[in-house]
Amino acid sequence: MKQYLNLMEKILTEGELRNNRTGIDTISVFGLQAKYDLQQGFPLVTTKKVFFKGVVHELLWFLAGDTNIQYLVKNNVRIWNEWAFERYKKTDFYHGESQLEYIEKIKNDDQFAAQFGDLGPIYGHQWRNSNGVDQLKEVIAGIKNNPNSRRLIVDCWNPQEISEMALPPCHTFFQFYVSNNGQTLNLQLYQRSADMFLGVPFNIASYSLLLQLVAQECGLEAGTFVHTIGDGHIYVNHLDQVKLQLTRPPYPLSKITIKPFASIFDVKFEDIELVDYQSHPLIKGMVAV
Ligand SMILES: Nc1nc(=O)c2c([nH]1)NC[C@@H]1CN(c3ccc(C(=O)N[C@@H](CCC(=O)O)C(=O)O)cc3)CN21
Numbered sequence: 364m365k366q367y368l369n370l371m372e373k374i375l376t377e378g379e380l381r382n383n384r385t386g387i388d389t390i391s392v393f394g395l396q397a398k399y400d401l402q403q404g405f406p407l408v409t410t411k412k413v414f415f416k417g418v419v420h421e422l423l424w425f426l427a428g429d430t431n432i433q434y435l436v437k438n439n440v441r442i443w444n445e446w447a448f449e450r451y452k453k454t455d456f457y458h459g460e461s462q463l464e465y466i467e468k469i470k471n472d473d474q475f476a477a478q479f480g481d482l483g484p485i486y487g488h489q490w491r492n493s494n495g496v497d498q499l500k501e502v503i504a505g506i507k508n509n510p511n512s513r514r515l516i517v518d519c520w521n522p523q524e525i526s527e528m529a530l531p532p533c534h535t536f537f538q539f540y541v542s543n544n545g546q547t548l549n550l551q552l553y554q555r556s557a558d559m560f561l562g563v564p565f566n567i568a569s570y571s572l573l574l575q576l577v578a579q580e581c582g583l584e585a586g587t588f589v590h591t592i593g594d595g596h597i598y599v600n601h602l603d604q605v606k607l608q609l610t611r612p613p614y615p616l617s618k619i620t621i622k623p624f625a626s627i628f629d630v631k632f633e634d635i636e637l638v639d640y641q642s643h644p645l646i647k648g649m650v651a652v
């Protein structure tokens with residue numbers, strides 16, 4: 364996982380201090396790339412403990428086309444809570460409840476969740492129903508039937524719907540590429556904005572898992588995940604955490620096993636197993652909203 368640490372090192376040395384809409388400044392570099400060869404192991408960051416259960420639940424939630432936080436909340440994944448709550452606060456129904464009270468209601472009251480738990484047409488919606496197009500299903504059919512295609516793309520940047528989304532997509536656009544005489548599947552992501560300390564370990568794991576899932580469905584081996592980043596940044600309130608991480612030697616990589624399945628849309632949480640994950644302890648950090 365040197366690649367990930369190298370990007371953070373580069374931002375610390377070359378980055379420019381900038382302000383942004385969150386009110387917490389960042390140190391930022393424009394244009395970064397890292398490549399992770401999945402044959403070398405699963406690139407789950409080892410220099411801090413990553414909440415892998417959250418990665419899996421979030422990915423299954425995207426794959427299901429779901430955009431309502433109720434599924435995540437019921438599975439104790441809190442990473443989208445702030446954005447759903449911010450949205451709820453803007454409605455006429457908000458009467459000063461705390462975020463905790465709001466989340467309890469999402470968990471226990473299906474009708475309330477249906478009405479106020481949605482994040483708008485974010486990832487799950489764009490992947491599975493972009494104005495009626497199931498982009499993911501089509502791209503998988505493309506990999507199987509036309510592996511040399513240069514159009515194996517899923518695009519979440521839907522300009523007409525961005526104003527309805529709780530947050531415009533950060534991992535915005537991805538492309539598959541079949542190499543090695545039709546044997547190996549590769550994936551490249553374009554991420555327009557990347558919170559290197561909190562978001563990126565999730566994003567690397569999520570897209571590497573997606574690559575492994577799609578490869579397995581297509582009978583291919585998972586090759587390289589290419590992570591291309593626009594604005595790669597470290598929030599100034601994460602600087603101590605990042606410096607601590609950079610002092611820690613990475614451990615050998617983990618592996619993922621996935622029970623046999625016919626379609627990635629049938630895969631369940633229990634089917635995915637993380638094997639031999641060894642990591643340094645968790646490092647906490649506040650998320651900028
Ligand atoms: N500023 C910012 N950074 C992000 O990474 C981010 C956003 N905003 N907005 C949308 C989503 C939500 N994401 C998040 C939000 C929170 C955590 C987070 O707090 N992670 C902690 C604890 C996870 C837990 O155990 O619940 C971590 O240590 O990784 C991670 C990703 C990624 N995205």
Ligand SMILES: O=c1ccn([C@H]2C[C@H](O)[C@@H](COP(=O)(O)O)O2)c(=O)[nH]1
Pocket residue numbers: 383384530531533534556557558559561562563566
């Ligand atoms: O998957 C994700 C989602 C979000 N982020 C980060 C990147 C930025 O720090 C914020 C989004 O703010 P914008 O002003 O919309 O760029 O969230 C991430 O790293 N990964």
